[in-house]
Structure formats: C-alpha cells, structure tokens
Amino acid sequence: MGALTLSKIDRLYWMGRYAERVNTTLHFLMNYYDQTIDGQPVDHRQICDQLAVPNIYKDNEDFIRNFMFDETNPDSLYTAADHMLGNGMTLRETIKSETLAYLQMAFNYLVRAKNSTSPMIEAQSMIDALMAFRGSFDDTVEDEGIRDIIKCGFTSERCSLYLRLGYPDKLCLKEMGKLIARVRHTPVRTRSYAFAELLKATAAGDGGRLPLDRSDLIHASEELVEI
Amino acid sequence: MHMGLTELQDHVHVINTQMARYGVKFGIYKNGIYNERLFPFDPIPRIITAEEFVDLEKGLKQRVDALNLFLADIYDKKQIIRDNVVPAEFVYRSPGYLAQCEGIKPPMGIFSHISGIDLVKGKNGTWYILEDNLRIPSGASYPLIARMLCRRCCPQTFRERAILDNRNYGKLLKDAMDYVNRGGINVILTPGRYNSAYFEHSYLAEQSDAVLAESMDLYVEDNRVYYRGNNGPVRVGAIYRRLSDDYLDPLTFKPESVIGVPNIMASYRAGNVAIMNTPGNGVADDKGIYYFVPKMIRYYLDQEPILHNAPTYLPFYKEDLDYTLENLDKLVVKDVAEAGGYGVVFGNSLSPEQKESFKAKLRQEPRRFISQEVVDFEDLPIMEGDTVVNRKADLRAFVVSGEETTVWPCGLTRFSRNPSSFIVNSSQGGGFKDTWVLSH
Numbered sequence: 001m002g003a004l005t006l007s008k009i010d011r012l013y014w015m016g017r018y019a020e021r022v023n024t025t026l027h028f029l030m031n032y033y034d035q036t037i038d039g040q041p042v043d044h045r046q047i048c049d050q051l052a053v054p055n056i057y058k059d060n061e062d063f064i065r066n067f068m069f070d071e072t073n074p075d076s077l078y079t080a081a082d083h084m085l086g087n088g089m090t091l092r093e094t095i096k097s098e099t100l101a102y103l104q105m106a107f108n109y110l111v112r113a114k115n116s117t118s119p120m121i122e123a124q125s126m127i128d129a130l131m132a133f134r135g136s137f138d139d140t141v142e143d144e145g146i147r148d149i150i151k152c153g154f155t156s157e158r159c160s161l162y163l164r165l166g167y168p169d170k171l172c173l174k175e176m177g178k179l180i181a182r183v184r185h186t187p188v189r190t191r192s193y194a195f196a197e198l199l200k201a202t203a204a205g206d207g208g209r210l211p212l213d214r215s216d217l218i219h220a221s222e223e224l225v226e227i
Numbered sequence: 228m229h230m231g232l233t234e235l236q237d238h239v240h241v242i243n244t245q246m247a248r249y250g251v252k253f254g255i256y257k258n259g260i261y262n263e264r265l266f267p268f269d270p271i272p273r274i275i276t277a278e279e280f281v282d283l284e285k286g287l288k289q290r291v292d293a294l295n296l297f298l299a300d301i302y303d304k305k306q307i308i309r310d311n312v313v314p315a316e317f318v319y320r321s322p323g324y325l326a327q328c329e330g331i332k333p334p335m336g337i338f339s340h341i342s343g344i345d346l347v348k349g350k351n352g353t354w355y356i357l358e359d360n361l362r363i364p365s366g367a368s369y370p371l372i373a374r375m376l377c378r379r380c381c382p383q384t385f386r387e388r389a390i391l392d393n394r395n396y397g398k399l400l401k402d403a404m405d406y407v408n409r410g411g412i413n414v415i416l417t418p419g420r421y422n423s424a425y426f427e428h429s430y431l432a433e434q435s436d437a438v439l440a441e442s443m444d445l446y447v448e449d450n451r452v453y454y455r456g457n458n459g460p461v462r463v464g465a466i467y468r469r470l471s472d473d474y475l476d477p478l479t480f481k482p483e484s485v486i487g488v489p490n491i492m493a494s495y496r497a498g499n500v501a502i503m504n505t506p507g508n509g510v511a512d513d514k515g516i517y518y519f520v521p522k523m524i525r526y527y528l529d530q531e532p533i534l535h536n537a538p539t540y541l542p543f544y545k546e547d548l549d550y551t552l553e554n555l556d557k558l559v560v561k562d563v564a565e566a567g568g569y570g571v572v573f574g575n576s577l578s579p580e581q582k583e584s585f586k587a588k589l590r591q592e593p594r595r596f597i598s599q600e601v602v603d604f605e606d607l608p609i610m611e612g613d614t615v616v617n618r619k620a621d622l623r624a625f626v627v628s629g630e631e632t633t634v635w636p637c638g639l640t641r642f643s644r645n646p647s648s649f650i651v652n653s654s655q656g657g658g659f660k661d662t663w664v665l666s667h
Contacts, residue, residue, distance in 0.1 A: 005444040005455045089250070090420055092429035093439050097249060104250040187457065 008094065009149055009188065010227045011087045015103075016153020018084035022106070023130045024161045025077050029068060030120050036060050050164050051075070069114040081110050094146060095137055102133035148186035152225055155179040159221035169210040176202050176221070183224060194220040234381045235270040239610055242270055245376040251369065254423040261421050267658030268373055269609040273622065273640040275664045280391075283346075283354060283624065284634045286534030289524060291342045291626045294361060294511050296527040298338035301510055302328050312526050313519045317543075320594060321516065322564055323362075323509020325472060327479050331496050333505045334407040340503040341367075341400070341467075342626040346534070347604035355537045355602050357621060359517060361508040363469050366639035367625045368427040370661045371396050371434070374637070377661060389666040393637035396625070397434025403629035404437065404465040407501035411464030412454060413437040416445070418470045418486040428469050437467065447490035450497040465501040466491075472506045514563035514597050515541065538600040542593035551598040552586055558598040560589070573601070607660070609642055618642045622662060638662040 004012075035041035044063035048055040053075040057063040070076045088095065088103040106129035113122035134154075141147050159175045176198050183190050197220035201210060210217065235242070246268055254263045275283065300307050301318055308315045318324055343364025345357040374393050378385050404413040415437045417428040432439035444455055445463065453460035468475060474484040479492040494500045510516065518539050521532040540547035540558075551558060555574035562570030577585060589596055606617035620642035625635040640660040 004457045005440070006457060007441070007444055007455075009457055085250075086420055089425065089429060090439070090441075093432040093437070097430065097433055100250070101248050105248050108247055 004094070004146070006227070008091065011090050012094070012146060012149040013153040013188065013225060013227055015084060015087035015091060016150040017157040018080050018087060018153075019103070019130060019133065019150075020154040020157035021080045021161065022077060022084055023127065024158055024165075025080065026123055026127055026130075028161075028165055029064065029077070030123055033064055033120055036064060047165075050166065052164070068119070069110075078110060078114075081107050094141075096140055099133060099136040099140055102129045102136055105129040106133065145187050148182060149188060152179070152182050152186050152188060155182055156221055156225060160218050163214045163218045163221065170208045172210060172214075172217075173202055173208065176217070179221065179224065189226040190224050191226050194224040198224065232271055232384065234384045235272075235377060236610060236615075238380045239270045242373075242376055242380050243268060245380065246373070249372060249376070250426060251372055252426050254421065254425065256423070266369055267644075268369075269642065269658050269660045270377065271608050271610065271615070272661040272663045273607055273620065273638075275662065277665050277667050279354075280636065280664045282533060286354075286532070287344055287624055287626050287634045288632045289528065289530060289533055290344065290356065290359070290520060291339060291628060291632055293520065293524040293527050294342070294359060295336075295338050295628060297523050298361075298505070298508060298511050299332075299336060300527075302331060302507060307523065307526055310526070312522050313516070314543075316594065317513070317515050317519070318510055321510045321513040323472075323507070323511070323513050325480075325507040325509075327492065328505070328507035331505075331507075332498075333495075334409055334498065334501040337407060337628050338505045339508055339511070340403050340407070340628050342504075342628070343367075344624045344626060345621055346624060347537075347602055347621045350603050350605050354534055355604075356517075356520070356534050357537060357602075358514070359512040359520065360623075361504060361512040363471065363504065364623065364625070365424040365427050365469075366623050366641075366659075367396050367635065367637075368430040368434075369659050370637050370639055372430065373659075373661050388663075391636035391664040391666050393635065396635055396637070397431065397436070399627040399629075399633055399635060400431060400435040400467070401437070403627050404435065404467060404501075404503065406629040407503065408464035409498065409500050411452075411462030411500075413465045413467070414440045414445070414454065414463050416440055416442070416466050416468040416470065416488070418442075418474070422469070424469065431467075435467075442486050442488050445488045445491070447488060447494050450490075450494045450499050452488070452491060452494050452500045463500060465503065467503045472509065475502075475506055514561050515543070515594065518597060537602045540598045542589055542596050542598060547598070548589065548593050551589060551596075555582060555586065555598075557601065559601050560585070560596050560598045563595060563597060607640070607642060609658070609660070616646070618644065618646065619648065620660070636664040 032041055041060055044057055044060045045055050057066055066073060066076065068077045071078045073079060085103050085107045088100050092100050106126045109122045109126040109129060113119040116122050137150060138147060155175060155178050159172065159179050162172045162175055180198055180202060197216055201217055247265055251266055252263050253266050254261055297307065307313050308318060339361040341364060343360035343366065345360065346354050347357055348354050371393060415428055415432040417425065417439060419441050429439055438454065440454060446453055446455065452463040454463050470486055473481045475487045476489060476492040477484040477487050478489045495502050517536065518541050521536060524530055524532045540551055542548040542551050558574050560572045560574065572585065604619060607620040608615045609618050620640050623639040625638060627633050627635060640662045641657050642660060643657050
C-alpha cells in the first residue's frame with residue numbers, strides 16, 4: 001500500500017461504514033415505508049430501540065420523514081450520507097473523481113427524494129449510485145490495501161446493522177464470516193477480544209443460530225477495527 | 228449566437244447535471260455559517276482569438292517575471308526602493324510584507340509559482356490588468372473540469388473548432404512542483420473540507436498526482452517536513468499550500484493557527500522544502516503596489532509593459548488625492564487591504580452624505596486606498612433561463628512559473644448576475660464560464 005496517513009486510513013474506513021449505513025438503512029426504510037402505505041408496520045419506537053437512537057418522533061410517518069431527511073438530526077440518514085460524502089471528498093486523489101462522483105450522485109438523489117412526493121423512487125436511484133460506487137472503487141482503485149480498508153468499513157457496519165435490526169441469524173453469520181476474512185488480510189489493527197468474540201460466534205453458529213442476546217456481537221463488530 | 232454555440236446552449240441542463248455529479252462547488256461563509264453550493268456555470272464560453280492570445284501571453288509572462296524579480300529584490304537587496312522607483316512606505320506598510328521572510332531564497336529563485344492575473348477587456352478591445360494574485364489564487368479547476376464535461380456533452384462543438392487544449396493544467400502544476408522539489412513527495416496542503424475552495428484543492432491534487440494533506444498529516448523534524456505515512460514518515464519536497472501566510476506556521480505567524488504546520492518555515496528557510504507560492508508574496512499583489520508594476524517592468528526588464536493597468540491614482544500622492552476628491556463620481560475606490568470584491572466603492576453610488584464621509588476617510592488614510600477610472604469593460608452573453616442577456620465579466624489568467632513561465636491557454640471567466648454590477652466575484656453571487664483560446 002502506498003503512503004497513506006493514519007487520518008486517511010480512518011477516513012477510508014469511515015467512508016465505507018457510512019456508505020454501508022446509508023445503503024442498509026435505505027433498504028430497511030424502503031420496506032418499512034411500503035408497510036406504512038397500507039400494511040402493518042412495526043412501531044417506530046421498536047426500531048429506535050434496536051438502533052439505540054433516541055425516539056424523538058411523533059409517529060411512524062414522522063419517523064420516516066425525519067429519520068431520512070432531517071439534516072439537523074445526528075442519527076438521520078441525511079447526516080450519515082453527509083458524513084459519507086464528506087469523508088469521500090477528503091479522499092478524492094485516493095479514490096479518484098470518477099468514483100467519488102457516485103457518492104455525490106447518491107447524496108444528490110437524497111436531496112431530490114426529500115422534495116419528492118414519491119421519495120422511494122429517488123431512494124432507488126440512490127441505491128443504484130451506491131452500488132455503482134462499490135463497483136467503481138473495486139475496479140479503479142488499484143491499491144488492494146485501500147480497497148480492503150473500505151470493505152472492512154462496509155462489512156463492520158453491515159454486521160452491526162443486521163444484528164441490530166434483527167436480520168436472520170444465517171445472514172448475520174454470513175456477514176460476520178466475511179468480516180473475519182477481510183480483516184485477516186487488511187492492513188488495519190484489530191482488537192483481539194472483538195475478533196475472538198466474532199470467531200467464537202461464527203464457529204458455534206455452524207447450525208445457523210446465534211445467541212439470543214446479540215449485544216456482544218454488535219459491540220464486537222463495531223469495535224473490531226482499531227484506528 | 229456567435230460561432231454557432233447553440234449545441235452548448237441546448238445542453239445547458241445536462242452540463243449542469245454533470246457539474247452536480249462531480250460536486251463542482253465552492254463555499255461561502257455568511258454570518259459565521261458555512262454554505263456550500265454549486266458554482267453556477269454558463270455554457271457560452273469567452274473566446275480569445277489566437278492573435279489576441281499572442282499579446283496576452285507575452286504581456287502576462289512579462290508581468291509575472293517582473294513580479295518575481297520584485298519579490299526577490301524586496302526580500303533581499305531592495306534595490307528598487309534604493310533607486311526610488313517604489314516608495315519604501317508602500318512596501319513596509321503593506322500587510323502582505325512579512326519581515327519573517329527577509330533573506331530567504333526560495334528553491335530555484337521562484338516566488339510566485341502560480342499567479343492569477345485578473346484582466347478585463349475594454350469596449351475598445353484593449354485588455355487591462357485589474358489585479359495580480361500571487362498568494363493562493365484559486366479558480367483553475369473550474370474551467371478545467373467544465374471543459375471536460377462540455378466535451379462529453381457536446382463533442383461536435385469541440386470537433387469542429389480549433390480550440391487550444393486546456394487538459395495540461397495538472398501537468399503544468401506537477402512540473403512546477405517537481406522543478407522546485409527539494410527531495411520527497413509533492414503535497415497540496417489544504418485547511419480542510421470547510422474551506423471555500425476545497426473542491427479545487429482535492430481536484431488539483433488528483434490532477435497533479437500530488438498528495439492532499441491537512442496540517443495533522445505533516446510534521447517537521449530536524450528542519451525537514453514529513454508526511455505521516457502508515458508505514459512510517461515520508462519526506463516532503465514541495466508543498467503547494469492553499470492556506471494563507473498568517474496560518475501557515477503557528478510558531479512564526481499567528482500562534483492560534485490550528486491549520487498550519489509548526490516549524491514549516493524553519494524547514495523552508497533551511498532550503499529543505501519548497502513552499503508554493505512563497506510566504507510574503509502579498510507585498511507584490513497589494514492593490515497599492517499594483518500602481519508600480521509597469522514601473523517594475525521597465526526597471527527589471529528594461530521593457531515597455533505590453534499589458535496596461537486600468538488608469539490608477541494613488542491618493543498617497545497629493546495630486547492624486549486632489550484628483551480623486553474632485554472626480555469621485557467617475558472613479559472606483561478600492562481599499563488595498565480588502566479582496567474578493569469587498570471594499571470596492573463606486574463614487575457615483577454614494578449619497579451626498581456618504582460621499583462627504585468617504586472623502587474624510589480618504590484624507591485621513593490616503594495610503595489605504597487606490598482610485599481607478601471605471602473601465603467600461605465589455606459585456607459577455609450569458610444564459611438567463613432560456614434567453615441570452617449581456618453581463619459584465621472578467622478573466623483570471625493563470626501563469627505557472629517553473630523551469631519556464633507558461634500561460635495556461637484557458638482561464639476562469641467570471642461574470643456578474645446582476646445587470647448593474649461590475650463585481651464578478653463568486654463570493655458575491657457571480658458565475659463562471661469556460662475560456663476558449665483559438666489555435667488559429
């Protein structure tokens with residue numbers, strides 16, 4: 001890996017984490033929004049509990065609107081997207097303008113969604129841009145070390161969110177396995193207790209089951225990479 | 228529309244969508260709040276003929292060479308002061324003069340590596356220099372990316388016309404950095420994401436193959452600058468810094484600066500790193516010194532200036548003060564300590580009370596101001612919605628000094644959105660255009 005400062009490694013990792021936070025949250029909210037149209041959505045208070053964010057929302061509709069678009073809300077998707085782009089902007093010469101443009105496009109779609117009567121159409125375009133971002137950096141960033149740091153960010157965040165949002169054990173185990181494999185050949189330091197926790201869970205989870213209390217695994221996923 | 232530019236006009240929406248895709252933005256601080264916005268782009272370019280460019284190129288090189296010689300002289304022998312060509316007062320009282328830079332000889336003797344020279348074209352066809360920017364002139368990245376996106380949107384327009392290629396700006400910058408490099412990597416030092424020109428900093432780093440760094444990424448040890456690499460320190464040989472002198476080194480300038488690099492000046496003084504542009508250049512682009520640039524050209528180069536200043540008066544001299552007071556209505560007065568379109572007063576815009584109060588200020592602090600005849604500069608067509616209207620526009624030409632002095636065959640054309648305004652600065656709500664230099 002070429003010369004990178006610790007601050008750049010930190011930004012690469014967090015760019016990956018925020019990009020995945022936006023991606024996974026968006027998928028989740030699209031399903032949730034669909035339920036609020038004419039289905040039976042889960043009470044938003046439960047989601048706030050799962051995500052460990054304060055419940056400042058009046059009802060499910062307010063939750064959708066606010067949690068997606070409120071730029072003053074530190075937990076919102078908008079804020080996560082802003083951090084994703086902000087980290088990306090500081091890495092232009094590392095990831096190149098062509099790749100950064102996909103993060104900018106994703107952010108631009110979010111702004112459009114905010115002012116749209118069918119926000120999930122724009123959200124779909126946002127997901128398209130995020131997927132293109134993943135493909136673009138994989139294809140154009142030559143340095144494998146840089147690619148791996150970003151991917152570590154993706155996978156850490158995905159594990160954390162899948163575990164928090166109650167995704168099926170099998171899916172969580174698959175992502176945890178990916179995370180372990182990834183950090184093994186990435187030039188980042190890891191915390192041994194977190195690594196051991198994840199390793200133990202994936203080894204014991206061969207039958208596709210996780211412990212009922214997922215909090216230790218959430219913690220391990222988020223704390224695994226030490227920057 | 229001249230030159231059949233309808234293809235560009237027809238594609239204005241798609242061009243601007245592309246600009247948004249690449250985040251072509253600049254930031255403004257207003258009332259302490261930072262706002263970032265897209266830099267409005269007008270697709271109708273300014274066109275400079277090949278013949279016109281020959282004179283512009285010669286005149287700009289001449290001016291920048293003279294300014295570099297002036298800086299070398301001022302921070303060393305000061306012969307131009309001794310020979311009474313430039314009054315000492317205009318040098319030592321300039322806020323851009325830095326005593327801390329006395330005696331420093333920059334690598335390869337170059338002070339202003341990237342010069343942004345602002346010009347306007349009068350209705351009589353004559354180009355006038357409005358201002359020299361020798362500190363950290365910004366703006367080259369905008370026409371650079373705009374041209375690329377316009378080519379992508381309207382290829383036929385570019386196939387059919389003989390326009391000089393502007394793709395080489397990144398290479399010019401890299402060559403200039405390599406030329407002065409003292410051993411190590413090239414770095415672009417930025418104050419960070421919330422700087423108004425951050426897009427430019429990051430884009431130029433990419434284009435010139437330099438490393439974009441913030442202050443925390445660099446440190447000085449044994450008078451050498453290092454980049455904190457993940458595999459250990461990496462020596463830095465040249466720094467294109469995009470922060471102002473005051474904030475560059477808290478141990479030399481403002482101690483409260485958190486965006487500078489402690490001891491970077493010691494390394495520079497020891498000749499271990501090149502800083503582009505060199506600290507202390509503000510003494511040569513001071514609005515008061517501007518008056519003396521034609522004299523500098525004659526003094527250092529023994530040549531007649533090819534490009535002209537706008538007719539300028541120095542209230543510092545009694546006869547110029549009297550002229551300014553008597554003719555305030557037809558003059559524009561500029562505060563020499565201000566930039567970015569601030570501190571500019573058009574005499575005819577003042578009420579009688581304001582005029583009297585301003586005259587008192589002029590008498591009290593004559594050194595603080597210059598006055599100029601208002602150059603009736605040409606209007607350029609811009610698109611407003613679907614119609615084309617005429618607005619005032621200037622040109623920032625970029626001159627890169629490395630092994631040779633090179634004028635970039637492009638430039639940033641800025642225009643005013645306000646039909647009655649002569650102020651084109653982006654910080655004042657203006658937009659920009661590409662600048663085409665024709666090859667024949």
